[in-house]
Amino acid sequence: MIDANGDWRPGTYIPAYIRRYPFIFHESADKQQYTLCIDETSGALEDTGDRRLFADGKPTEIVQGALQFCAAFQRDYNNTHDFVEQLSERGLLIPNQAEITLNSGEKLSVTGFHVIDRDRFAGLPDSAFLEWRRKGWLPWVFAHFISNGNWSGLVDIAGTLGKAA
Numbered sequence: 523m524i525d526a527n528g529d530w531r532p533g534t535y536i537p538a539y540i541r542r543y544p545f546i547f548h549e550s551a552d553k554q555q556y557t558l559c560i561d562e563t564s565g566a567l568e569d570t571g572d573r574r575l576f577a578d579g580k581p582t583e584i585v586q587g588a589l590q591f592c593a594a595f596q597r598d599y600n601n602t603h604d605f606v607e608q609l610s611e612r613g614l615l616i617p618n619q620a621e622i623t624l625n626s627g628e629k630l631s632v633t634g635f636h637v638i639d640r641d642r643f644a645g646l647p648d649s650a651f652l653e654w655r656r657k658g659w660l661p662w663v664f665a666h667f668i669s670n671g672n673w674s675g676l677v678d679i680a681g682t683l684g685k686a687a
Contacts, residue, residue: 608654
């Protein structure tokens, strides 16, 4: 998804994990507190100018935005963790692999990933289905099913790697 110049290809979704950089939360050992941390070597911020962390002893909009974004990211991360834990506990994740032939004829094998089994998901008890709806997890399941149809698009992108964008 990154071109030869190191830039994101137009229209590519950039994961929140990457967008939050150079900020990140550090979780305390008791999991009760988070500290906003920054990669000081990133070159993304300045002591003076428009990209300062503090002005007049108060956090700037950059820090406030980073706190909000990292807090939302952490909530989503925790919710995703709970979702995947439920998928696993209910036996809905199954190992999968993909055999891919690039446009050049080169064959690749992608292994080590899991998918949600459609039949097992369809057999989910109604009470669990309603709980998942309440938690907002059902769209994730359906998005997963839809994303499984994107292999050919990824193959097309992989076939253009190394070529002029």
